[in-house]
Amino acid sequence: AQSVTQLGSHVSVSEGALVLLRCNYSSSVPPYLFWYVQYPNQGLQLLLKYTSAATLVKGINGFEAEFKKSETSFHLTKPSAHMSDAAEYFCAVSYTGRRALTFGSGTRLQVQP
């Protein structure tokens, strides 16, 4: 079985500050890991994905995430938050035998001016 835990349902940062959204996964087989962003009343948009190539993955809008097998983590970071980054972020996992995504509970990012 696989699962995803996102620590912190709400995170608030100041504009220009570092963004760190935490994701830990549980998987008995090599995982594929994803971060999606959801803006209000919209669907999910892929930010980045890890598929067993480079452990540091760069995505859109200046986000990146590092796969750490020893810590079973895939935390999302951005060096400098922008007001437009305010949204809900979901970490998700899948694997070769089951392509359906298992999502974390989401983290709502608030950016203060």
Add this chain to the structure above:
Amino acid sequence: GAGVSQSPSNKVTEKGKDVELRCDPISGHTALYWYRQSLGQGLEFLIYFQGNSAPDKSGLPSDRFSAERTGGSVSTLTIQRTQQEDSAVYLCASSFDAQETQYFGPGTRLLVL
């Protein structure tokens, strides 16, 4: 190109009625997924279609839920005898094949009164 489209965008129905939700995947995508997003349960997988293979129905919450995919393209999710707990946003996603990134539609917001 056009993304995943879903209709209707909003649906209000009375308890006990049947509803049909439609998904038009990205042209050429062979894999299609349905997910449900609700306040209490977060984002949950419902059903997955891949080409002509038998669908993976393992996420359907009850036998009131069914889905079909005609001609390997458009999919319809049907909920019979709707209950208030069915109120949620139903998201559809498609991918080029099972190995690839899932692209999400904007969702159908269902409210059961």
